[in-house]
Amino acid sequence: MKKFIFLTVAVLAILILTGAGCAWFPAEEEATNAPSTIETNVNAPADPTLGWEVYESVPWAIEMKYPAKYKTIFDTYGWPHSLVHFIEAVPGTQSYRAQIETWDYEGEFRATYGRDPAFIVEHPNGKNWVTVDYNYDPSDPTVAEEWNLIISTFRFTAP
Numbered sequence: 001m002k003k004f005i006f007l008t009v010a011v012l013a014i015l016i017l018t019g020a021g022c023a024w025f026p027a028e029e030e031a032t033n034a035p036s037t038i039e040t041n042v043n044a045p046a047d048p049t050l051g052w053e054v055y056e057s058v059p060w061a062i063e064m065k066y067p068a069k070y071k072t073i074f075d076t077y078g079w080p081h082s083l084v085h086f087i088e089a090v091p092g093t094q095s096y097r098a099q100i101e102t103w104d105y106e107g108e109f110r111a112t113y114g115r116d117p118a119f120i121v122e123h124p125n126g127k128n129w130v131t132v133d134y135n136y137d138p139s140d141p142t143v144a145e146e147w148n149l150i151i152s153t154f155r156f157t158a159p
Contacts, residue, residue, distance in 0.1 A: 049153055057083050060102065060123070061158035062130060066150050070097065081112075086134075098134035098147060105129065119151045124159060 052065040055072055060083060066072075070086040073096070079085070081101035087093055102123070103109055109117050109131050117131035132154055134147040 048149060052153075055084055055086075055100070056157070057100075060130070061156050062100070063155060063157050064100065064132065064150065065153035067146070081108075095135065097143075098132065098150075101131050101133070103129040103131065109133075118147065119154065121154075124156055 049065045052067050053070075054063055054065050056063040062083075066086060069089060071089045073085040073087055074083075075085055076082050079099065079101070081103055083100045083102060085096040086098040087096050101109070104127075106120065106122070106129050108129070109120065117133040119132040121130055122128075123130050132151050134143070137143045
């Protein structure tokens with residue numbers, strides 16, 4: 001009889017301790033499903049390109065963001081290397097602000113225009129170069145700031 005009581009107490013003690021251990025240390029599955037806290041930096045600057053339009057050339061696998069104040073024009077007349085022009089969407093504006101062009105070799109832009117472009121990069125195809133250039137307005141230094149930001153969004157969409 002004493003053995004029976006001792007075994008019963010021992011089994012109950014083991015069950016109670018095992019249950020307490022399970023409650024104290026949740027299963028790994030439960031721990032990974034617990035909600036996580038994501039820290040956000042409220043002082044982080046907002047994305048200045050948020051809400052911008054996106055120019056995309058599927059054949060050339062490129063894209064670049066630009067503000068809605070510009071519209072895109074596809075014009076190769078006099079611009080044989082042009083993929084797209086950007087013009088301010090203001091009535092009466094007649095001159096392109098910027099363009100994306102493709103070239104057969106790195107120095108071709110310089111040979112054509114007598115100066116370096118604002119941005120030039122070799123295309124991943126290894127056969128061409130892509131330039132982004134804008135018409136600088138010396139009376140408005142914000143043009144250069146704006147276009148440097150626009151150019152910073154340029155990327156290839158395919159390897």
